[in-house]
Amino acid sequence: MSTANPTAKHNHNPRTAIILSILLAGLGQLYNRRYIKGSIFILLEISFILTLGEFLNYGIWGILTLGTLQGVDHSIFLLIYGLISIILIAFAIVLYVANVKDAKKDAIRLRNGEKIPTFKEAVKNIWDVGFPYFFVTPGLIMLAFIVVLPLLFTVGLAFTDYSQSNQPPRNLLNWVGFENFGRLFFETGGAGNNIWQDTFISVFTWTIVWTLVATTLQIALGLFLALIVNDPRIKFKRLIRTILILPWAVPAFVTILVFAAMFNDRFGSINTDILAIFNLSIPWLQDPFYTKIALIMIQTWLGFPFVFALFTGILQSISKDWYEAADVDGASRMQKFRSITLPHVLFATAPLLIMQYAGNFNNFNIIYLFNEGGPAVRGQNAGGTDILISWVYDLTFELNQYSMAAAITIILGLIVTGFAVFQFRRTRAFKEEEI
Template structure:
């Protein structure tokens, strides 16, 4: 007994529908007798070509050449046009792929003899299944032009020669490949002299030291104070907690400016009122070593209240029965801390602690507000306390070294992204519940 579907059309070839859809969006749908859908795809493609064809042509030409006539062609504008063209092409290619897959899917249904849905049924099916996508699509479009486009522009700028002495439209930009990155990592100057490499090594080293030391100190101090306040022998806990959280209530920029005045070499309270008792005067704002110490102390003061509040809540959630069981087993205070308190606290707060490190790695406010990254260092184009993010700011708004700033920004982003990704992957808090 034959089981073949009597309405099946073996002569209807899905490959033909795919080829027609590739040649012109909508032809495959017309081949499948889905006339309304086919006409809509054809109108969409023709409209895209007629309205954006000239813009895409200009954008792709500008992206590859960055202009050919000095004083007339603006390389930055052409670069932006090119990147916008790439985004528009990406959207068009996505719709084109949807068109091809739709034509193939309908052709397979016709070949198997399945009943093709009417236009109203198809529209209702698309609305039911694609309801989330209809609301997500406007956000994705805005994301592409508000977030992705600036990122693409920064990446592209890092491979050009855009600087103070080479600015459009007076001059045209050129693609220089990885030359900007080579100037940061290799000695490209004469007689082994490369100000970019020397500055990058110095700033990068200080950024790592700043991130590790300042963040570790604020976490350590917050945990230490939380353990003390959580001790059952301590009285007036509410008052103590309120006092310890007060630094968090004051806006950070206000605190930084107050400390900048207090650490002033000439009239600051640290030198004139405190150290003067011991006949000492420390050049807090003139010597990079002392400026860095002051910055670390200020960041510890600014950061510990949040960590203290975080740890305080976690410590109160630890069951007292665990400590009682440990005492029965003969564990001392240090053993209970290492085996119960610390693992529980780190397990619950690891993602937030990681973000503390990432935040301090890019902590522009304290570096700039305290001493604008100073003091100056001979032989470098960055201050003695500049971290990567503040150095990028100076290169962009003071020195006008746009391409080098973009290159450093890419390196900065890769470091933060790689560190965060690795740590989050290793953090149990971000694993599925069944995979712990």
């Protein structure tokens, strides 16, 4: 007895549907007798070509050449037009692939004799299955132009020669490849000096030291105070906790500006009222070493209340039975801290602590508000306390070294992305361990 499907169309070739869909969106659907859907795809492609074809052609030409007529073509606009064209082409490719897959799927159904849904049934099915996508799609489109486009523009600038002395439309920009990155890492100028390399090494080193020292101190101080306040012998715990959290309640920029006045070399209360007792006067804002010390102390003051509040909640959740069992075993205070308190605290807070390091790595506010990254350093185009993010700000808004600022921004983004990936992996590891 034959089991062949009588409605199967063995001569209906899915490959033909694929080829037709590639040649023109919708032809494969017409081949599959999906006339309404095919007509919609054809109208979409023709409309796309007629309305955006000239813009896309101009945009691709612009991003490849960055202009050919000096004083007429604006390289920055051409770069932006080119990036917009790439995003639009990416959206078009996604729809084109969907068109090809749809034609192939329907062709296979026809060849096997399966029922093909009508246009009304297909619309209903799309609405039922793709309902979330209809609400997500506008956000994704906005994301592409509000977030992705500026990121791509920054990446593009990093590979050009856009600077104060070479600005459009007076001059045309040129693609220079990895030359800007080479100036930061490898290039050596005359007499063995390279201001970009020297400045980058200095700023990057201070950024790492700043991140590690300032963040570690605020975490250590927060943990130390949380342990003291959590001690059962301490009274008035609520009052003490409230006082210690008060610095967190004051806006950070206000605190930074107050400290900037207090550390002023000439009239600041640190020198005139406190250190004057010991006949001392420290150049807090003139000497990079002392400015860095002041910044680390201020950040410790700003950051410890959050860590204190975080650790206080964790310490109160540790079972007292563990400590009682440790007392029975004769464990010392330090042994209980190493074996019970610290592992429990780190297990619960490690991802947040990692993000504290990432936050301080890009802590622009304190660096800029305290002393604008100063004082100046001879032989460098960055201040003595500039970190990477504040150096990028100076290069962009004061020195107009746009391409170099973009190159450093990419390096910054890669480092912060590394922090984020590490944090997410640690979070996943904690969840797996807990399970």
